[in-house]
Amino acid sequence: MPGEQLVTIEGRRLRLTNLDKVLYPSTGTTKGEVIDYYSRIARMLLPHLAGRPVTRIRWPEGVDHPSFFAKDLERGAPDWVARRAIDHSGGAKDYPLVDGLPTLVYLAQVASLELHVPQWRFDEKGRRAHPDRLVLDLDPGQGTGLAECAQVARWARDILTGMGLGPVPVTSGSKGIHLYAPLDGAQTSEQVTAVAHELARAIEADHPDLVVSQMAKIQRGGKVFIDWSQNNGAKTTIAPYSLRGRDQPTVAAPRTWEELDDPELRHLLLDEVLERATRGDLLAALRPQPTASAPLAAYIAKRSASATPEPVPASPTADASAPAGRPRFVIQEHHASRLHWDFRLEHDGVLVSWAVPKGVPADSGRNALAVMTEDHPLEYAGFEGHIPRGEYGAGTVTIWDAGDYDLEKWRDDEVIVTVHGRPGGPLGTVRLALIRTGGIGEKSTWLLHRMKTDAAGRTQEALTPAEAVATVPASDVRTTRSPRPMLATGATPALARSAARRWGAWAEVKWDGIRALGVWDGTALRLWARSGTEITARYPELTAGDPGFGPEPVVLDGEIVALDAQGRPSFTRLQNRMHLTKPREIEREAQRTPVRWFPFDALGRGDSDLDDLPLRERRALLEQVCGSTIPQIVLPPVFDDVDDALAASAQFGLEGVVVKNPDSRYRRGARSDQWLKVKLTRMQEVVVGGIRPGRGGRTGAIGSLLVGIPSADGLQYAGRVGTGFGEAALARLEGMLQPLRTDENPFVGVPAADASDALWVRPEVVGEVEFGELTPAGILRHSRWRGLRPDKSPSDVVVEK
DSSP: TTOOOOEEEEEEEEOOOOOTTTEEETTTEOOOOOOOHHHHHHHHHHHHTSSSBBEEEEEOOTTTTOOOOEEEEEETTTTTTEEEEEEEEEEEEEEEEEOOOOHHHHHHHEEEEEEEEEEBBBBBBBBBBBOSSEEEEEEEEEOOHHHHHHHHHHHHHHHHHTTTTTEEEEEEEESSEEEEEEEOOOOOOHHHHHHEEEHHHHHHHHOOOTTEEEGGGGOOOTTTTEOOOSSSSTOOOTTTTBBSSSSOEOOEEOOHHHHHHHHOOOOEEHHHHHHGGGOOOTTGGGGGGTTTTTTTHHHHHTOOTTTOSSSSOOSSSTTOOOSSOOEEEEEEEEEEEEEEHHHHETTTEEEEEEEEESSSSSSSTTTEEEEEOOEEEOGGOOOOOOEOOOSSTEEEEEEEHHHHHHHEOOOOOOEEEEEEEOOOOOSOOEEEEEEEEOSSSTTTEEEEEEEBBBBBSSSOOOOOHHHHHHHOGGGGGGOOOOOOOOOOEEEEEEHHHHHHHHOOOOOEEEOOEEEEEEEEEEOOOEETTTTTEEEEEEEEHHSSOOOOOHHHHHOEEEEEEETTTOOOOOOOHHHHHHOEEEEEEEHHHHHOEEEEEEEEEEEETTTTEEETTTTHHHHHHHHOOOOOOOOOOOOOOOOOOOHHHHHHHHHHHHHEEEEOOOOOOOTTOEEEEEEEESSOOOEEEEEEEEEBBBBBBBBBSEEEEEEEETTTTEEEEEEEEOSSOOOOHHHHHHHHHGGBSSSSSSSSSSOOHTTTTOOOEEHHHHHEOSSSOOEEEEEEEESSEEEEEEOOOOGGGOOOO
16 A cells, blocks of 8 residues: 555554655645654653653644544554553543653654643652643733743743743744743642742733733733643643644744844744754753662663664663672763763662763872763663764763772762773773762762772872873783874974975875874774774774784874875865764765775884884884785875975875974874974864854854864964855764853954854864965954864864964
8 A cells, every 4th residue: 555654663563554645735744754753853752751641633634624632542552552541520531651662653643743741740650740840831912922932931031040940941833932940849730830820920010011921812912921820730731842733844842042032033843853853852851850769760761772772771770680799880981072981880780870071080189070970771881882963972982991899988979999990901900989079969070089099008000091002012002092193283385394404304295184093913903093082993994804014013103084086185075984983884985985094104013112213213114014905005105305295295186295304203192393294275273162053044053163273362263164064064063062052152352243143162173174364363264164173172273384
């Protein structure tokens, strides 16, 4: 039958019919597209439906035909759809409980476009619990609209914030704005309704020209009605992220307060809400919080088992069958929107977890900030993988170290343990203390302190992973994080020529790619980016075979590049490869965008560290090693004349050259004036500090980026970048920058005109731009975005000379 599919969703079989049926004639939106929307937004929507009885409004023939309310679950509903009875005057009705994606898709299949829920949930015994949120429905009367609702919302925000409640606005998708604030569940529906009513009357008393709190519709003309009655236990409100049965497929969409300041504020359509989903749930504070009997409820609520490779248990209870023996610990390196380390300790059947932005302190003289996160299931101790973009915690997770621990103290405000890392790992045996400094539970802040002595009073000497790498032989580098590469200093051609006359000419091509350190252990080649992220799996054409380096371990420094149709390095093309982590995506893109690796230096061979050898000797060893049998690994040339190197780079459209002192030693992680980079094109690395919203075709997206360059006075403003973005680049930037939003302007010297509508972000993302000239005020003119530089941090950015 056309437009019909039999599908299996998370183990549930469901027949989808009439997928081509148009439910929104004005936009041509079909039932299949409605099902697709609810499937893709499920990770955001499901936590706000969980445990709540759902009342639906159905449009089986489309929004241009009559609709009907549905409380009782249809007789033909699958028996696996959870339901709960509620008594009514005409008898009990079985309401559906949307406990997962299969039920949500079923409701969409029967054209339940609108999903309405009360402000309370059922408790674990099936009883009606107290409301866990307060809602105000701001309904515009004739002659008013969203702009007036936004003003009333701001007045209500001031009062709610003063009450210790942090409200979040939702444009309802119909007419007005809903304002949600989380509650602790201590008050009854009647008590919350009374508070909401008094709040509405207070706002009306202060602003009688615009606000009304009475139910009578005759009084609402030219005013905004604050409907406080939605908190009544018998009332329901459209669920956040639900579609509306209007002329167009609008959505009840959570918004930021900055968006409410836009005089052109409007309701959002389903495709716009899906695009915004990469920013995370603005209503996360309303999601269910764990209880003592359900410590994993918060973990489960934030994840969709069908979308993330992380272990998602069926039950929110702790694992009572935890293995015997000493409890385990794990530290996972998490490359999410910001690199951090997750420190987890097995305790009471779960992994109690903290996010540590800077990692374990190097010594007892430093403390590290740690922020408690939700408890994780015990299975998470072995998790490594890539969490897809748009999912909670999106990014790559690897195990930095793991083992077991001895418990010395566990209190609500202090934990002391001695952890025993794996053999050859970066941590070893270390005594650590966690001391709570603020807050309670999830998001509470702690200090992670490295103790001077172990529990027996013996002194511990320990190094950071980076320090440890610098002292181990090359054959052991593979067991630790990669060393940091040596960096070049920018220079003019004249300065480079002068230096070459003093040193003796030595010039290499400056490849337009990303730095990659390679470690060959005699059997396999592994690659690390400059940031310390392992990228071996991203470039299988480089790492899958024998590179021909011989039986001895070696550590090499080089550059990964992607070539264009003319065989020239193209950083723009490389962007298609450098962010991929899924094997199928990598395999597919590798056919379209092949890469090369140009190793240009040798850091180790066998058990010998080569850092202190002069460059000319390291190059001789490199040439002995690099008789590569893989055509994608190429030993680049060395020029003995700077002008010849510049001429060759110009002729073939390359980025420039690097002039080096043949006697230079290799200084890991240091920027040295013994290596001078000369660029033929004008490019500058920049730090993103703000977004200017788009207009026209980019409405709702990034219009331009506000960028800067670090200086002694702070992040010096360097102008706007508004061109050079493809759709994929914009989507990637949206996903990276939205979690970094802040109210604080990070720049020094940003003009008022550029700051007027800016959305500030924490200055953590590095990119690269081309530009025409640098003004005396330090502003980049005619700048064009070239791409992200995830291999670099803001502290690496300097003014290119």
